[in-house]
Amino acid sequence: MAMHLQNHIDGRWVDSVSGETFENTDPANGEMIATVTKSTTADVDKAVEAARRAYDAWRLMPAPKRGEILYRAGEIMLARKEDLAREMTREMGKVVAEARGDVQEGIDMTYYIAGEGRRQFGDVVPAELPNKWAMSMRHPHGVVAAITPWNFPFAIPTWKLMPALICGNTLVFKPASYTPLLAVRLVQILEEAGLPKGVLNLVLGPGGDLGDHIVTHPGVDLISFTGSSDTGAHIGELAGKLLKRVSCELGGKNAIVVMDDANVDLAIDGIVWSAFGTSGQRCTAASRVITHRGVASEVIEKIVGRAKRMRMGHGLEPTTDLGPVVSKSALEKVASYIPIAEKEGATVAAGGKIAREGALAKGFFHEPTVLTDVKPNMRVAQEEIFGPVTAVIESTNLDEAIKILNSTKYGLSCSLYTSNVNNAFRFMRDAECGLVYLNAGTIGAEIQLPFGGMKATGNGHREAGRAALEVYSEWKSIYVDYSGKLQRAQMDTPPP
Ligand code: UN1
Numbered sequence: 001m002a003m004h005l006q007n008h009i010d011g012r013w014v015d016s017v018s019g020e021t022f023e024n025t026d027p028a029n030g031e032m033i034a035t036v037t038k039s040t041t042a043d044v045d046k047a048v049e050a051a052r053r054a055y056d057a058w059r060l061m062p063a064p065k066r067g068e069i070l071y072r073a074g075e076i077m078l079a080r081k082e083d084l085a086r087e088m089t090r091e092m093g094k095v096v097a098e099a100r101g102d103v104q105e106g107i108d109m110t111y112y113i114a115g116e117g118r119r120q121f122g123d124v125v126p127a128e129l130p131n132k133w134a135m136s137m138r139h140p141h142g143v144v145a146a147i148t149p150w151n152f153p154f155a156i157p158t159w160k161l162m163p164a165l166i167c168g169n170t171l172v173f174k175p176a177s178y179t180p181l182l183a184v185r186l187v188q189i190l191e192e193a194g195l196p197k198g199v200l201n202l203v204l205g206p207g208g209d210l211g212d213h214i215v216t217h218p219g220v221d222l223i224s225f226t227g228s229s230d231t232g233a234h235i236g237e238l239a240g241k242l243l244k245r246v247s248c249e250l251g252g253k254n255a256i257v258v259m260d261d262a263n264v265d266l267a268i269d270g271i272v273w274s275a276f277g278t279s280g281q282r283c284t285a286a287s288r289v290i291t292h293r294g295v296a297s298e299v300i301e302k303i304v305g306r307a308k309r310m311r312m313g314h315g316l317e318p319t320t321d322l323g324p325v326v327s328k329s330a331l332e333k334v335a336s337y338i339p340i341a342e343k344e345g346a347t348v349a350a351g352g353k354i355a356r357e358g359a360l361a362k363g364f365f366h367e368p369t370v371l372t373d374v375k376p377n378m379r380v381a382q383e384e385i386f387g388p389v390t391a392v393i394e395s396t397n398l399d400e401a402i403k404i405l406n407s408t409k410y411g412l413s414c415s416l417y418t419s420n421v422n423n424a425f426r427f428m429r430d431a432e433c434g435l436v437y438l439n440a441g442t443i444g445a446e447i448q449l450p451f452g453g454m455k456a457t458g459n460g461h462r463e464a465g466r467a468a469l470e471v472y473s474e475w476k477s478i479y480v481d482y483s484g485k486l487q488r489a490q491m492d493t494p495p496p
Contacts, residue, residue, distance in 0.1 A: 003034040005180045007043055007204055008187045010050035011197025016205070017042045024180055027093040027324040028314040028363040036180045039205035041213040044172065047201035048219040051143040051170040054198030059140050059168035066166055067117020072193035074110040077103065084154060084185055089315040091181050092150050093323040093364075094278050096315050105155035106186075109447045109464065113162035116469060120167070129492065131483035138473035140168035141245060142221040145214045147207070147235075149226045150326055151281045153179035157186055159451070160224045161200065163468035169222070170199045174214060176227075177206040178326050207231070215239055224471065225249070226283075226463075228384075229410075229456045236459060247461040247471045249452055251384040252283045252412030254442040257401045257427070260294035262417035266439065268302045270415065274441030275303075275390035276310060276368045279325050280334075283457075284413040284435065286442045288374075288381055289392045290401045296394045300349060300372055303392070307350040307368040312360055324363040325387050331364040334387030338369070341380040346391070347373045376404045384410070398423050406432045411454030413442040434462065 005024065006013040020038040025031060058066075077084070085099035094102070120138050127134040146160040157175060164171055175183035187202045203210070211231075215223050215238045222245040225235050232248035239246045256274060258267045274286035291299040313320035325331050331354060338352050351367030366387055374381050374391040381391050395401040405414055415437035416427040424438050434453035435445055445451050450462035461471050481487055 002032045003181070005034045005036045005184050005204060007037055007039060007047070008184075008191070008200070008202040009043070009046050010053075010201065011191075016040055022177065022206070024091065024178075026090045026363075027326050029359065030362050031090075033090055034181060036177070036204050039203045039210055041210065043203055044210060044213050044217060047172045047203050048143060048217050050198040050201050051172055052219050054196060055142055055170045058170050058196065058199050061168075063117040063120060063166060063168065065117070066168070067114040069190070069194045070110055070114035070117070070162060070166065073190050074107055074114060076189045076192055077107045077110060080185075080189070081107070084182065086316065087185065088153055088179075088182050089323070092153055092179050092326050094281075094315055095320050095323050098278055099315070102152050102155045105152070105447060106158040109155065109158040110162050112447055113166050113468065116163070116166045120469060120473075127479065129481070129483070129487045129489060131481065132487065133480040133482065134477070136475050136477045138167060138469065139476045140473055142169060143219055144169040144171050144222045144224060144472065145220045146171055146173045147211060147214065147223065147225045147227070148173070148175045148183070150176035150178035151278060151283075153182035154186060156226050157183060159447070159463045159468070161186070161190070163472045164224070165195075165199070167469060167473040169472055172201050172203060172214060172220065174203045174205075174207075174210065177204070180204045211235075212238060215244075216242065221245060222247070222472070232459070246459060247463070248459045249283070249463055250457050251410050252285070252453060252457055253288060253382060253384055253408040253410045254284055254286050254413040254433070255288035255290050255405045256286045256415045256417065256442060257398075257405060258289065258291045258295060258299055259398065259401075259416070259418040259420065259423055260292040261419045261423075262295065263419065263439075264295055264298055264302070267299065267417035268306060270417065270441035271303055271390070272306045274415070274443045276307070276322055276388045277443055279323055279366070280388040280390075281325060281330075281386050282443050284443045284445065285386075286415070287385060287390055289390055290395050290404050291392060292401070293394050293396055296392075300370070300392055303390070304350040304370050307370050310368045312355055312365045312367070314363075322365075322368055322388060324365045326364070328364055330387065331366055334366045334385055334389060337380055337383075337385050337389060341371050341374070341378070341391075344378045344380070345373060345375070346371045346378060346380060349392075351388070376407050382408050398426060402427065402430050406430075409456040412457040413437070413445075413453070415440060415442045434458075
């Protein structure tokens, strides 16, 4: 019996005013998981109104008390980790070991941010005039809209919800339409942990008009979005005209550079994990490999061998290495890049096809694919494919490799395999990426450091780590003059 998933508005689980629904299905076999209420702009209005009503009481609750609710939420997540992971695998396809990692990342973020309830440091600095006090403190924005993707259906919402909550904001949460179940689970957990009604409101449904309405709604103060660069630019345009705060986490075309002095087998492990983990559907996925010519044939032979041995299947099966991609349109997009690659002169060295054998035909499976003879300016070396496809490019030295690395419009994650410390430090300095790895793959960022990227990967903000608070609060500088007389800064000279 399929579940039915509803919006959560002002503390109540309710259907959309439209009465319409859409289906949530397993991308590995097409099985129905749930019917989902399909929201309209009128539902968004209700969600924003509820969030506005709840704002003052929430912002005035002492931040350590808000933190206690988050700690309790973390405990509940930990207790339900296995169930959440299994539901995630069914809902969006990633293998269950990775789904556990996604939930764990959400737990890590929740505990980490709960601690910020007792920090949120400001500055107290000397004033230039006598008997005067100068300090800064954080202030919430008001109502935050969190628009989240399906590829990390638990972790990424926690990156947005938890810091927004700890800073005293209330929320309208619109998850991707492919992953409403994990969003419902997260809201249920926060509700059980004691979040007051109206503080977190959930609106389910596909983006488009609904997304535009959220972004332009006068009751929404900040939009935090993770998704494609095109959608991010659109949101930025809409919000910019209204001078709203926007934080965007967008695409990537991440690369692993392998030097001729690298431990090649270690590099192969990193490449296979980073290129094909989550079926390549991570913003951080290694969709390019830039290999030194001296080791290129060995690198190619070994990646191809590994890709060919990967077993596709349902993510809940213990034998599965590679799950499906999320949807039919995602599968078609991935497949469309193969003829593009061939036309531009690349060679399909492994994979290259939609999998149609046996039970795989029921799902959205694409073979793990390795493209060789790729030149840095080809479309497959520049555009985000978001599937299990990696493009191998050859280079003659580190300078050239870094130039190729930096030649895309994106700047999220990169990695260098080398045993030469000078190479390592030059790479750390010159890579135009928000995440840099040495002798490790491009995926697997930890939540206590900032996450995000340069150039078209974002709009200058970072999620997670201490940086998260910068997005979800504004600075307020406060001066207290206790001299009892008019003192004019920059003009009055203090007495000797
Ligand atoms: C993403 O794909 O948008 O670093 C997030 C990683 C994960 C997060 C990925 N911790 O791969």
